[in-house]
Amino acid sequence: MKIVKSLVATLIVSLFATSAFSAEKVKIGDPGWPGAKAIAHLLQAVVKDKIGGEADIVPGNNAAIYGAIERDKGEIEVHPDIWLPNQEGFTKKLVSGSGNGKLVMSKNPYEGNQGYCVSKNFAKKYKITSIFDLGRPEVVKAMDSDGNGKGEFWIGAPGWASANVNEIKVRDYKLLEAGIEPIRANEPVKDARVKDSIAKGEGYAFYCYKPHAIWSTYDIVMLTEPKHDPAKYKMVQPNADPDWQKKSYVASKDALKQIQIGWSKSLEAKSPAIAGFFKKFQLTADDVGALAYEISTKKRNPTEVAREWMKKNPKKVDAWLGL
Secondary structure (H helix, E strand, O other): OHHHHHHHHHHHHHHHHHHHHHOOEEEEEEOOOHHHHHHHHHHHHHHHHHHOOEEEEEEOOHHHHHHHHHHOOOOOOEEEEEEEOOOHHHHHHHEOOOOOOOEEEOOOOEEEEEEEEEEHHHHHHHOOOEHHHHHOHHHHHHOOOOOOOOEEEEEEOOOOHHHHHHHHHHHHOOHHHHOEEEEEOOHHHHHHHHHHHHHHOOOOEEEEEEOOOHHHHOOEEEOEOOOOOHHHEEOOOOOOOOOHHHHOEEOOOOOOEEEEEEEEOOHHHHOHHHHHHHHHOOOOHHHHHHHHHHHHHOOOOHHHHHHHHHHHOHHHHHHHOOO
């Protein structure tokens, strides 16, 4: 009789555990850039394959992702690639302490570097080493692909906080006066233009950052800028002040970035196993760059790339899960 009761108890515990495990669900935002897409799919693969939960990926720009986290209705619960201080205009409003406590951020960031790039051949031909070299008349002319007298310079995608910073930098580096035209377009448009400009031997300048697949795809070089100086880096984002352009002044290189994932505070009660995994999750810049290269340059399926990486890095994955 005791044996039967023990078996029944074990079965009940087992069924309860299975039910609780299957209740683990999360919706992960994908803001679109290659590194974020790679991380989003890796998070999804671990939740599905290792935790046994459900994970959906929901496309959306930064405003949409942070807006969903603030509404806290389960539309989007995770931002996979928070660049700080770029996105502080969003995060300060949501993190505990200074905000409403709806966003929890990882304490395991990786480091990022951002600046402006041209192809090595273009740099060599016109002796371009500094951001200010882009304002020389012959360089502006070489970057004018549509004949409007202005040199095209991709500053980022619509909705990117970094694109707003770059807009101010182009102004405060006096490149607008020199004839540079800042362009906002989705990143695949930029990637296609970089490829085309290199193939045709044309000039083109663009916002670039590490980690990113482009460093493994093309021979490019990051231009020098004045050393980061907090006194010359006063950025106000549009969601903080409608008069952000007048109140911003940015005339030095960005500081190195701290990049991490963030998730809805309510996820910790709703899906504790997933939240526990997020707290331990950590990648290096090299990890992110390698994943992004497979997805962005080789055009491989992001889920396949994530699962392949998991198989090659079992110790890292086990550490995230506390095994």
